[in-house]
Amino acid sequence: MLLRCLSYSGKVGVNRAGLKLFNKCLYSTSNDDSIEVLHPSLLKKTKLLQDEFKLLESQLSSGVEFKIEQSKKYTKLSKIISIYNDYLENMNNYNELKLMLNDESLKDEVIEELKLTIPNLNKLTNKLKTNLLPDHPFANKPCLIELRPGVGGNESNIFTEDLLEMYIKYCQFHNWSYEIISKTINPSSGGKGIIEATLVINELGSYNRLRFEAGVHRVQRIPETETKGRIHTSASGVIVLPKIESNTNDPNARVFKNGELRIDVMRASGSGGQHVNTTESAVRIVHLPTGITVNIQDERSQHKNKDKAMTVLRARLAELEMREKAEKDRKERTGQVSSVDRSDKIRTYNYQQNRITDHRCNFTLYDLEGCMNGEKLDEIIDKVEQKETDERSQELINEIENV
Amino acid sequence: MKLPSTLTPKNLLSILTKSLPEEQAAQELRWIQQELPSSSWLEAVIQRSNYKPLQYILGTQPFGNLELNCKEGVLIPRNDTEEWCIELQTVLKETKLTGLPNKLNVLDYCTGTGCIALSLAENQLADIVNSVTAVDYNPLAITLSQENLIKHRALVSSDVNFVLGDLLKRYIPPMKYDIDLLVSNPPYIPKQHLNIDGGVEQSVLQYEPQDALLGDLEFYDALADMAVKLKANAFVFELGYLKQAFEVKEKLNYYTGVGNTWQCGIRYDSGGGIRNVVGWRHKDLRTLGKMCHEMI
Helix, strand or coil, X not given: XXXXXXXXXXXXXXXXXXXXXXXXXXXXXXXXXXXXXXXXXXXXXXXXXXXXXXXXXXXXXXXXXXXXHHHHHHXXXXXXXXXXXXXXXXXXXXXXXXXXXXXXXXHXXXXXXXXXXXXXXXXXXXXXXXHHCXXXXXXXXXXXXXXXXCCCHHHHHHHHHHHHHHHHHHHHHHCCCEEEEXXXXXXXXCCCCEEEEEEEEXXXXXXXXXXXXXXXXXXXXXXXXXXXXXXXXXXEEEEEEECCCCCCCCCCCCCCCCCCEEEEECCCCCCCHHHCCCXXXXXXXXXXXXXXXXXXXXXXXXXXXXXXXXXXXXXXXXHHHHHHHHHHHHHHHCCCCCCCCCCCEEEEEECCCCEXXXXXXXXXXXXXXXXXXXXXXXXXXHHHHHHHHHHHHHXXXXXXXXX | CCXXXXXXHHHHHHXXXXXXXXXXXXXXXXXXXXXXXXXXXXXXXXXXXXXXXXXXXXXXXXXXXXXXXCCCCCCCCCHHHHHHHHHHXXXXXXXXXXXXXXCEEEEEECCCCCHHHHHHCXXXXXXXXXXXXXXXXXXXXXXXXXXXXXXXXXXXXXXXXXXXCCHHHCCCCCCCCCCCEEEECXXXXXXXXXXXXXXXXXXXXXXXXXXXXECCHHHHHHHHHHHHHCCCCEEEEECCCHHHHHHHHHHHHHXXXXXXXXXXXXXXXXXXXXXXXXXXXCHHHHHHHHHCXXXX
């Protein structure tokens, strides 16, 4: 198998149709015995970046003071170049090994060696591809996850709580700090299931990882409450937002103009003051220009509820503005909506078949338990991320070729 | 009351819903379960259904950045009070002292849990507040407010002192500095209103100290007197009735005599009720006008 694929990939070159076939070969076997080819346009782009990097480097060594933008660019380029150098080294290694395959006496050893080199090379190719793409504007942000039940009644409330648990366990698995800032238990189902929840994950960069979770998650199983053993299908919506700090150090932080917000606090009707010792602490904030409304009531402190509501509001606004901008950019480039960006049904959790299928990348994980306890979720996210990288790379290639 | 045989969340909730609206009951049950050991849940729920304030059951009430200890015998800090204290903090942070020689020294009468005094002594006001002295005639309040000071030591940077003394007897605590800002939340519910028909909650009537609630113009008369005697430059008092605001304005005039330069305004809370009378006579503290909805 190894040899067949190797010789095949050797022939593939950059031929598009061939690449598809090659990919099939890649997926039908394991990723580890054939190499993925970096598109020549991307290679060309990397070489251009290398020149740019050399220029910056010479400026730096001649004592030029970098501004923030330049310094950011330098860091980004140096990362790319370092991956590229690794890539070149491994590619040379690989080519040499391939030549040595002709020597029958060395063949077994060379094959062993290739088994190590190829996965390494593929990892570097992908890493390079990812790094060549522009960063997501909120890539390094912490995030908020909002969960809402969809169709399916009580079962949907219960599944929404299951998803909340999954993300909490995912955070625990990664040792990320998190906080449930809002959670409303479904009153009509005896304490089972939730009507809404908002989870804040304070880990920097968690947004970039979890943004792939946004969309409709569908569950197929026999609900606990189902007496006749029928499988039900229900759904929950997941919204992932970047967390924006309110302090002025964050360039994404915004200052609200007078009259832009309406803040309603829960107040006892009647006299107020010393007359009442109410425990009501709910806060509602309405952003008047967009109509975005946030309600928070979980904390005993109205002050804290207000802070939390502001956190949610800032996140929702940032996401809204990002989507509007992306939409505008897309129109300008007449690009297509990436299949990863679509927020319709993204995933199915089928309990009877012990599987989770992500519909964006057609990947199925046969370990539902492992995913729900947070340990295997990364396997799915990796595949979706890969899919997005591939699509965006292709877009980048098209752009480079059309210049 | 007939007690349920098993202690399920549903049973606990059903005890609470006898006295509280469903949503509030669910919320309060959650807080009880979060803050108390499970062995106390049943007792807590029964007490609450008998109108004991949640703050006395849990032993605390959040107040801005503080979480104040609460005990029976001392008035629970109100969120209407929290609201104006946070507003006052914001205004003070924006205040620049150009004419006044030093940072502000604050005096608080009828301090109770120490909520107003401690919120004005917070680190965030370290650049503008120098010291806070707080007075209460109830020894329980002095003990509790000192406990709250110790609890929030890390959040408080001003020099804070709690002293036993009676406002109505025109008590002046020993102070190292002349005071600039006088604050108070004195008892302000008149006798004829201190009942359900007067808008006072069952829980308040049954469990909170009457002497922290029952009061009227005599307290505002005393406060105006003290503001003049102590040569305060500004004041913020909580109140419940418009006539109490006018009492302050008139008595300031009366005690000052000739050359009264006090400016007074009133503030409504977010529930729409009249909540404060605010006054200033030094230009540095004109910023307090931002708290006012109208001048009187």
